[in-house]
Amino acid sequence: xxxxxxxxxxxxxxxxxxxxxxxxxxxxxxxxxxxxxxxxxxxxxxxxxxxxxxxxxxxxxxxxxxxxxxxxxxxxxxxxxxxxxxxxxxxxxxxxxxxxxxxxxxxxxxxxxxxxxxxxxxxxxxxxxxxxxxxxxxxxxxxxxxxxxxxxxxxxxxxxxxxxxxxxxxxxxxxxxxxxxxxxxxxxxxxxxxxxxxxxxxxxxxxxxxxxx
Amino acid sequence: xxxxxxxxxxxxxxxxxxxxxxxxxxxxxxxxxxxxxxxxxxxxxxxxxxxxxxxxxxxxxxxxxxxxxxxxxxxxxxxxxxxxxxxxxxxxxxxxxxxxxxxxxxxxxxxxxxxxxxxxxxxxxxxxxxxxxxxxxxxxxxxxxxxxxxxxxxxxxxxxxxxxxxxxxxxxxxxxxxxxxxxxxxxxxxxxxxxxxxxxxxxxxxxxxxxxx
DNA sequence: GTCTATATCGGGATAGAC
DNA sequence: GTCTATCCCGATATAGAC
Numbered sequence: 001x002x003x004x005x006x007x008x009x010x011x012x013x014x015x016x017x018x019x020x021x022x023x024x025x026x027x028x029x030x031x032x033x034x035x036x037x038x039x040x041x042x043x044x045x046x047x048x049x050x051x052x053x054x055x056x057x058x059x060x061x062x063x064x065x066x067x068x069x070x071x072x073x074x075x076x077x078x079x080x081x082x083x084x085x086x087x088x089x090x091x092x093x094x095x096x097x098x099x100x101x102x103x104x105x106x107x108x109x110x111x112x113x114x115x116x117x118x119x120x121x122x123x124x125x126x127x128x129x130x131x132x133x134x135x136x137x138x139x140x141x142x143x144x145x146x147x148x149x150x151x152x153x154x155x156x157x158x159x160x161x162x163x164x165x166x167x168x169x170x171x172x173x174x175x176x177x178x179x180x181x182x183x184x185x186x187x188x189x190x191x192x193x194x195x196x197x198x199x200x201x202x203x204x205x206x207x208x209x210x211x212x213x
Numbered sequence: 214x215x216x217x218x219x220x221x222x223x224x225x226x227x228x229x230x231x232x233x234x235x236x237x238x239x240x241x242x243x244x245x246x247x248x249x250x251x252x253x254x255x256x257x258x259x260x261x262x263x264x265x266x267x268x269x270x271x272x273x274x275x276x277x278x279x280x281x282x283x284x285x286x287x288x289x290x291x292x293x294x295x296x297x298x299x300x301x302x303x304x305x306x307x308x309x310x311x312x313x314x315x316x317x318x319x320x321x322x323x324x325x326x327x328x329x330x331x332x333x334x335x336x337x338x339x340x341x342x343x344x345x346x347x348x349x350x351x352x353x354x355x356x357x358x359x360x361x362x363x364x365x366x367x368x369x370x371x372x373x374x375x376x377x378x379x380x381x382x383x384x385x386x387x388x389x390x391x392x393x394x395x396x397x398x399x400x401x402x403x404x405x406x407x408x409x410x411x412x413x414x415x416x417x418x419x420x421x422x423x424x425x426x
Numbered sequence: 427g428t429c430t431a432t433a434t435c436g437g438g439a440t441a442g443a444c
Numbered sequence: 445g446t447c448t449a450t451c452c453c454g455a456t457a458t459a460g461a462c
Binding site: 023027106107120149150153158165167171173184 | 236237239240313315316319320322323324326329330333340341344360362363366367369370371372373374375377378380381382384385386389397401404412
């Protein structure tokens, strides 16, 4: 019995996630979620009292997957080049598996900035510390010119853009071929990593930003 | 009478645009649009038969404002540095005035890739030509390494990101202060222009990519 | 053209049997 | 826990008076 319950809840949350990510909170239909989960519509209300509560559960899950990946990498003991590499690789892979996700995420943070704020406040990590931490990883020459915020915006922007603009870009430049575009995306991971290393300079590869070394 | 009619239609399309951009097609309410236009709900149906048709009108308008700005600049007789500058300045200014717009645009192109495709096909401009044209503007050294698609994704990504990620970034790094963030955005325009010029090399400033010079 | 009143319907939510 | 049946409201859309 209990196993069945757990299994059902899994099916529901999985289906809900898929539908919400594709259609957004307003666009999603409870019926579609129920169909996709292979269960009855009213069961949704048994597990999650309302559509809103169900959405919250999904939204929180997704933020928890996206943001910590960010801070974990910044906190890890890596050089800036290694950091950028794991950064770009992680998000490129993640979004290639979940193409609708960037669109969903940014749409919903504009619709519910409050929900986002609550989550951020509940987090133990201080984002300003992250930015500072990132700054210490930068070679001195660049450090003086780049605000860490610019740096982060550059990296995230260049990584994210081809994913969120996919419906447009795939049609404009890749004959609307899914395969061609995935090829472009995979290739782009390497392109970005080598390009960024070039801008930063490879000479920090042997440096260690920590004093205790 | 006719003037009144025109005036009303203007008020409606303006209101519809605002509400659609903030809430999206699914999130928008006809009542809210009517209220914002200061007219009766049923008048909306008199001018545009349905919500969908109204949305189409708005969506087309917006695409027409966003994409041609793109191609006009690429076609203009500018060096790559001048091109990048007008590019970044145009979009940064446009999105600062219309903060919800990037979020709206990307959400809706995922929801209606068909509508987007139709528009693209109806355009006389060939995007591949644009990419090639852009390639001719690049200094030879860079040309060999950069696919124009990467170049475009880089510039658009770095320009767009702080706008679409605003609810997140403003909270994470700018105490959720609207003023501080606008300052950051304005400053970033210059930052991007100088940074990009640096990467490309300023030595193309005096070159003219055309043979007839 | 613009309004009021109303129809219609989709979709979230609840009651209750099993 | 899961289903069927039903409620009920919100939102788009239409009819018709002025």
